[in-house]
Amino acid sequence: MDLPFLVTQSLSGLASASSLFIISCGLTIVFGVTRIVNFAHGSFYMLGAYLAVSIVPRLLDLHYSLPMFLAGIVAAAVVVGLVGVVMEVVLLRRIYRAPELFQLLATFGVVLVIEDLVVTFWGPLDLMGARAPGMRGAVDILGNRFPVYQLFLIGTGVLVLALLWLLMHRTRYGVLVRAATQDREMVGALGVNQAILFTGTLFLGSFLAGLGGALQSPLIAANSHMDIAIIAEAFVVTVIGGMGSVPGAFLAALLIGQLQAFGILIVPKATLVLVFALMAVVLIVKPWGLLGRPEAPATRAAPEGIANLKPFGRVERIAAVLALGVALLLPVFGDAYLVKLGTEILIFALAAFSLNLLLGNGGIVSFGHAAYFGIGAYAAGLLAIRLGMAMLPALMLAPIVAGLFAALFGVFIVRLSGIYLAMLTLAFAQIAYAVAFQWVGLTGGDNGILGIWPPDWASGRTAYYYLVLVFAVAAIAALRHAIYAPFGATLRAARDSAVRADAIGIDVKLYRLAAFALAGAAAGLAGALYAFANGSIDPTLLAIPLSIDMLAMTLAGGIQTVIGPLVGAAAFHTAKDFFMPLTDYWRLLLGLAIIAMVLAAPQGLAGGWARLRSRFSGAPA
Amino acid sequence: MTGDALLAVSDLTAAYGEAEVLFGLSLELHAGEAVAVIGRNGAGKTSTLKRIMGLLPARAGTVRFAGHDITRLAPYRIARLGLGYVPEERRIFTDLTVYENLEVGRRAPQAGRSAWTPERLFALFPNLAAMQGRRASAMSGGEQQMLTIARTLMGNPRAILLDEPSEGLAPVIVEQMAAAINDMKQSGVAVLLCEQNLQFATAICERAYIIERGEIRYCGTTAELAADAGLREQYLTV
Numbered sequence: 088m089d090l091p092f093l094v095t096q097s098l099s100g101l102a103s104a105s106s107l108f109i110i111s112c113g114l115t116i117v118f119g120v121t122r123i124v125n126f127a128h129g130s131f132y133m134l135g136a137y138l139a140v141s142i143v144p145r146l147l148d149l150h151y152s153l154p155m156f157l158a159g160i161v162a163a164a165v166v167v168g169l170v171g172v173v174m175e176v177v178l179l180r181r182i183y184r185a186p187e188l189f190q191l192l193a194t195f196g197v198v199l200v201i202e203d204l205v206v207t208f209w210g211p212l213d214l215m216g217a218r219a220p221g222m223r224g225a226v227d228i229l230g231n232r233f234p235v236y237q238l239f240l241i242g243t244g245v246l247v248l249a250l251l252w253l254l255m256h257r258t259r260y261g262v263l264v265r266a267a268t269q270d271r272e273m274v275g276a277l278g279v280n281q282a283i284l285f286t287g288t289l290f291l292g293s294f295l296a297g298l299g300g301a302l303q304s305p306l307i308a309a310n311s312h313m314d315i316a317i318i319a320e321a322f323v324v325t326v327i328g329g330m331g332s333v334p335g336a337f338l339a340a341l342l343i344g345q346l347q348a349f350g351i352l353i354v355p356k357a358t359l360v361l362v363f364a365l366m367a368v369v370l371i372v373k374p375w376g377l378l379g380r381p382e383a384p385a386t387r388a389a390p391e392g393i394a395n396l397k398p399f400g401r402v403e404r405i406a407a408v409l410a411l412g413v414a415l416l417l418p419v420f421g422d423a424y425l426v427k428l429g430t431e432i433l434i435f436a437l438a439a440f441s442l443n444l445l446l447g448n449g450g451i452v453s454f455g456h457a458a459y460f461g462i463g464a465y466a467a468g469l470l471a472i473r474l475g476m477a478m479l480p481a482l483m484l485a486p487i488v489a490g491l492f493a494a495l496f497g498v499f500i501v502r503l504s505g506i507y508l509a510m511l512t513l514a515f516a517q518i519a520y521a522v523a524f525q526w527v528g529l530t531g532g533d534n535g536i537l538g539i540w541p542p543d544w545a546s547g548r549t550a551y552y553y554l555v556l557v558f559a560v561a562a563i564a565a566l567r568h569a570i571y572a573p574f575g576a577t578l579r580a581a582r583d584s585a586v587r588a589d590a591i592g593i594d595v596k597l598y599r600l601a602a603f604a605l606a607g608a609a610a611g612l613a614g615a616l617y618a619f620a621n622g623s624i625d626p627t628l629l630a631i632p633l634s635i636d637m638l639a640m641t642l643a644g645g646i647q648t649v650i651g652p653l654v655g656a657a658a659f660h661t662a663k664d665f666f667m668p669l670t671d672y673w674r675l676l677l678g679l680a681i682i683a684m685v686l687a688a689p690q691g692l693a694g695g696w697a698r699l700r701s702r703f704s705g706a707p708a
Numbered sequence: 709m710t711g712d713a714l715l716a717v718s719d720l721t722a723a724y725g726e727a728e729v730l731f732g733l734s735l736e737l738h739a740g741e742a743v744a745v746i747g748r749n750g751a752g753k754t755s756t757l758k759r760i761m762g763l764l765p766a767r768a769g770t771v772r773f774a775g776h777d778i779t780r781l782a783p784y785r786i787a788r789l790g791l792g793y794v795p796e797e798r799r800i801f802t803d804l805t806v807y808e809n810l811e812v813g814r815r816a817p818q819a820g821r822s823a824w825t826p827e828r829l830f831a832l833f834p835n836l837a838a839m840q841g842r843r844a845s846a847m848s849g850g851e852q853q854m855l856t857i858a859r860t861l862m863g864n865p866r867a868i869l870l871d872e873p874s875e876g877l878a879p880v881i882v883e884q885m886a887a888a889i890n891d892m893k894q895s896g897v898a899v900l901l902c903e904q905n906l907q908f909a910t911a912i913c914e915r916a917y918i919i920e921r922g923e924i925r926y927c928g929t930t931a932e933l934a935a936d937a938g939l940r941e942q943y944l945t946v
Contacts, residue, residue: 259811266801266812273799276761277813278787278863 091229096348098228102237104344105244106299110317111324111336112251113295119268119331120288123179124187124506126194129318130201131167131293135300136309137209138163140216143304147217156219164297171293175286181686183285187506188452192642193685195635198314199678203671206311216304240302247295248337255333264288268331315631319517323362326510327369329379338377359521366514367499374502392447392582392646396571403650414556418549428664430552430620432657433559434613439640439652440563441609446638447646448570449602450582451501452509455516456610456637458496461629462519463489463611464618465530468539471619473529478541482558482615489611490604492519497603501596504585513631520629535625539618555616562609563653569605570649578602636663639681713772714739714867714898715760715791720769722759722922729755730922732769735900737867742889742899744909744930746944747919753902754796756919757869760900761793762786774866790818792865796872796902798856802845806836809844809855813862821864821896829858832888850881854888867898874908886911906944910934918943 114128143159174197182190222239225232255261263284267274275281300313307313324343328335343362350361375381399407417429438460445451466488470476476484496515503511523530530536545551569575581588581595589595618624627633636659644655667673713736722730729752737743747753758764760771762783771779778786787793801809810826817823830837833854839847844855853873860868870889874882882905889912893899903909909916910930918926918933920943926933933939 259814262804262808262811265803265808269801269803270799272763272783273795273801274812275783276763276787276793276795277859278784278815279812280784 091231094229095231095233096352097345098233098241099237100344100346100348101244101341102240102344103347104340105240106303107320107324107343108244108337108340109247109295109302110299111321111328111340112247112333113292113299114321115325115328115331115333115336116251116264116295117288117292118325118506120264120271121179121183121285122187122271122506123183123190123194124322124330124510125292126191126318127174127197127201128292128296128321129314129316130198130205131171131296132300132303132317133205133309133311133314134170134201135163135167135297136216136304136307136313137205137214137300138166138297139301139304140209140214140309143301144217147220151220153219153221156217159217160298160301163301164294167297167300168290168294171289171296172286174293175289178682178686179285179289180282185685187509188446188638188642189685191452191454191506191509192635192638193682196678196681196685198318199674199681202311202314203673203675203678207672209309211311213308213310215308216301218305236305243302244340247298248333251333260284260287319514319631322510322517323366323514325376326507326514327366327376329373329376330507330510331380332376332378335376335378359518359525363515363518363521370499370502370511375507392450393443393570393579393649394647396575396579396649398571407650411560414560418552423548426548426552428661430548430555431617431664432660433552433555434617434620435637435640435660436653436656437559437562437616438610438613439637439644439656440566441606441613442637443641443646443649443652444566444570444575444578444602444606444609446641447648447651448575448582449578449599451599451603452505452512453603453606453634454509454513454638455519455631455634456512456606457631457633458512458516458519458629459489459493459607459610460614460617460633460637461523461624461626462492462607463614464624464628465523465614466611467615467618468536468624469529471539472536478545478619482612482619485615485618486608486612489614490608493607493611494600494604497600497607501599501603513634516629516631516634520626520631523626523629530626533626535623537623539624540622541619545619551620555620558612558616562612566605566609567649574598574601635681639677639684642684713737714741714774715900716770716772717756717760718770720756720759720771721767722755722764723767724755724764728922730759733919733922733924734769735917735924735927737898737900739866740893740896740898741915742893742901742913744901744903744913744916745919746903746906746909746916746933748904748944751919752922753919754871755922757793757871757900757902760786760869761791763793787863787865788815790864790866792860792863792868792897794856794860794868794870794873796875798849798852800844800847800852800855800859802843805841805843806847806855807840809859810862813859815863817864818866821866823864824861826862829861832861832891833858835884850877850885853877853881853885857888857892861892861897865897867900868892870899870901872902872904874903874905882908904944906934906940 110132114125117123117125139160142163143156146155146159149155178193182193219236222235225234255265263274263279267284271281324336324339328339342365346361346365347358350358354361369377418426421429442453442456445453463485467481467485470481470484471478500508500511524532540546541551545554577593577598581593581598585595614628640655640659641652642655643659644651644653666676670676715737718734720730720733721728733756745753745756755764762781766780770777773789773791776789778789801812807826810829835851836854836858844852847855857873873885877885886908889899899912901909901913913930916928916930916933917924925943926939
C-alpha cells in the first residue's frame with residue numbers, strides 16, 4: 088500500500104461520507120425540531136433518485152450542459168421537499184404529541200405507501216440516471232485515476248455543510264430552528280408559529296434527502312429497495328453523531344466513510360460489522376452520540392401500556408378456554424390451509440406477545456424485534472443443517488442463542504430511553520440483518536438455507552401444528568406469568584417512572600436487560616418454530632418489515648392489555664394471508680391501515696373491547 | 709373592578725390529567741399596573757400563569773386579554789396579542805448565544821408603541837451587555853433570569869407574566885431584579901407577578917391576590933397586606 092493508493096482510497100471514503108452526510112443531516116434536522124424520527128426519509132431519498140432519472144435527461148435534451156444537469160438535480164430535490172411538506176401538513180401535524188412508537192409507525196406507513204407508488208409509477212426495473220456532462224472522466228491524483236464526479240460529490244458535501252451553517256447561524260429561521268430543537272414549547276410562548284417552522288423544516292429535511300438521492304442517480308441505479316437500505320445507514324450516522332446535531336452527523340459520516348474505505352481492505356466482507364463496532368464503541372463512551380445531548384425526561388405524552396392488571400374474569404376465562412378448544416380441534420374441522428394458517432398464527436402470537444412484554448409492560452419501544460425472531464430461526468436452521476442436530480434440541484437451543492444476543496445488544500440498549508432506545512434497537516436489528524446477508528459462507532446470504540424440515544414423527548402438517556401449539560402456549564403462559572409476577576410489576580414501575588423506581592432501590596437497567604433477554608429468547612423460540620414450519624430461512628426473517636409486522640400485530644391487539652397481542656396476531660396474520668394474494672398493493676394498503684390505526688384507534692382491538700366492557704359495566708376505564 | 713381590564717381571568721379551572729389544580733379562579737390586571745399573586749409552594753401560582761398562556765389545556769372559565777377571548781388560543785397567538793411569559797424554570801436556549809436568545813423573542817411592536825431593542829435591554833440589564841456573544845449555558849442563574857425577562861421583552865408585550873423571578877437568587881441580584889422590573893413597569897408594561905417573597909412583591913406591585921389550593925382567598929393592596937400580620941400568618945408562613 089503506497090501513499091497515492093491511500094490518498095485515492097481516502098478520497099473515495101470522503102465521497103461516500105459526503106453523500107451520507109447530505110442525507111443524514113436532513114434526518115437529524117427534522118428530528119431536532121419535530122422530535123419525530125422520520126422513517127420516510129429513506130423513501131424521500133429514493134424519490135429523489137427516481138425523479139432525477141426522469142427529470143435530468145429531459146433537461147439535457149433541451150441543452151446538454153452541466154448547469155442543466157445541476158438544475159435537474161435541484162428540481163428533483165425541490166419536488167421531494169414539497170412531498171415532505173404535504174406529509175407534514177397531512178400527517179405529522181396530527182401526531183406531534185403522540186408517543187414515539189406511533190410516530191415511528193406512522194412514518195413507516197408512509198414508507199410502505201411510497202414504495203408501492205414508486206413501483207406503480209416507475210415500474211419494477213432498476214433505472215440508471217443520466218451522467219453529468221463534463222464530469223464523466225477521471226483526473227490524475229498522484230498517479231492514480233480518480234473519478235471527477237466523486238470529487239464533485241466531496242465538494243457538494245462541504246458546500247451543503249457550509250450553507251447549512253450559514254442558515255442555522257446567520258438567519259432568523261436558523262436561530263428559531265436551533266431554539267426549537269431545545270424547547271419548542273417555549274419558542275411558541277414567545278410568539279413563534281410552530282406550524283410554519285415545522286413545515287419549513289420538513290421542506291429542508293426532505294429537500295436534503297431528495298438531493299442526496301438525485302446526486303446518487305448517475306452512480307447507483309434507482310430501485311425500490313434503496314429506501315430501507317439508506318435509512319438504516321442514516322440512522323446509524325445520526326445515532327453515532329448524536330440525534331439532532333448537524334456537526335455530529337458530519338463527523339459520524341466522515342468516520343464511517345473512512346472506516347468503510349479502509350475497512351474493506353482489511354476485512355472485505357465485514358464492513359457492516361466494522362460500522363457496528365464503531366457504533367458500539369461510541370455508545371459505550373457517549374450513550375447519546377458524539378455531539379448529542381440526553382433527551383429531557385418527561386417530554387412525552389403520559390406512558391401508555393398495560394394498566395390495571397386484573398386476573399381473568401369469568402368472560403375472559405370462558406373466552407380463553409374456547410380459544411384453546413378451537414385451537415385444539417382446528418386440525419379436526421379445518422382443512423390443510425387452516426392448519427397452516429393456525430401454525431403461523433400461533434408462532435406470530437408468541438412473537439407479538441414477547442414484544443409486548445417489552446412494549447406494553449416495560450415501556451421499551453423495540454423497533455427491531457424481528458432480529459431475535461430471525462436469530463432464533465437462523466440458530467435452529469444452522470444447528471440442524473450445519474451440525475446435523477435433531478429438531479428438538481435445536482428448538483431448545485435456539486431461544487438460548489437468541490436470548491444471549493438479546494442480552495448482548497440489550498446491554499447497550501437499556502442504557503438509553505425513549506426514541507434513542509428505539510433507534511438503537513433498530514440499528515442492532517439492521518446489523519444482524521447485514522451479517523445474515525453478508526456472511527454468505529455460513530448463512531447462504533440472500534438465498535438463505537433450504538431443507539430445514541422436522542423429523543418424520545413431526546413432519547405431518549397436523550403433527551407439527553400440535554407441536555407448535557404445545558411450545559407456543561407453554562411459552563405464552565410462562566411470559567404471562569412473568570407479567571403478573573413481581574418481575575412484571577417491577578418493570579411497569581420502571582416504565583411509569585424510572586427515576587422513582589430507581590429511588591426505591593430497583594436496578595432499572597438490570598430489570599430491563601432481563602426483560603430484553605427474556606423477550607428475545609421467546610421471539611427466538613417463535614423464529615425456530617417458524618424455520619421448521621417453513622423449511623427454510625432467509626434474511627427477511629430479521630428485516631425491518633417483519634419488525635413492523637410484529638408491532639402492527641401488537642398494536643392492532645392493543646398494548647394496554649395482556650392478551651391483546653394474541654388477538655392482534657390472529658387478526659393481522661389472517662388479513663395478510665387473505666388479502667396479500669389478492670392485491671398488488673398490499674404494502675400500500677398495509678401502510679394506509681397503519682396510518683389510520685395510529686390516527687384513529689391507538690388503543691387497538693382488545694383495548695377497544697376493554698373500553699366497551701367498562702362502559703357497559705359502568706366502571707371507569 | 710370594572711370590565712376594562714387588560715387581562716381578565718374569570719372562574720378559571722385547570723388540571724394536569726385527572727388532578728385538578730385551579731378551582732374557579734378570577735383576577736384582573738389593568739394596563740400599566742403591577743399585581744402580585746402570592747401563595748405557598750403548590751398553591752397554583754405557576755398553573756395559573758400556564759393556563760393564562762395556553763400552556764395548560766382549557767377546562768372551564770374564560771381568559772380575556774386586550775379585548776380578545778384568549779381562553780383557547782394557541783400560546784403563539786396569545787404572545788402575538790402582546791402577552792409575554794417568563795417561566796419559573798427560565799427555559800433559556802442554552803445552545804444559543806445571549807444575542808440569539810433575544811432574537812428568538814423579537815417581534816415587531818404594535819402600532820404606536822416604541823420597540824425594545826437589544827441596546828435598550830442592555831441598559832436595563834447591564835450585566836447582559838458584556839456577554840452578548842456568550843453561550844447562554846455559560847451564564848449564572850441570575851444572568852439567565854435577566855436574559856429570560858429581556859427575551860420576553862423583545863416581543864414588545866403590553867403585559868408580562870413573571871413566574872417567581874426572585875427564586876434562588878442572591879439578595880443583591882434580587883434587588884437589581886426588582887429595580888429592573890420597576891424600570892420596565894415605568895415604560896408601560898403591565899406585570900402579573902407570581903411570588904412567595906412578599907418583600908419582593910411589595911417592592912414592585914400595588915395590588916396583590918393571595919392564592920391557596922387553586923383559589924383566590926384575598927384581594928387588596930400590597931400595603932394592606934404588609935400591614936396585616938394575621939393575614940400573612942394565615943396564608944403565607946410555612
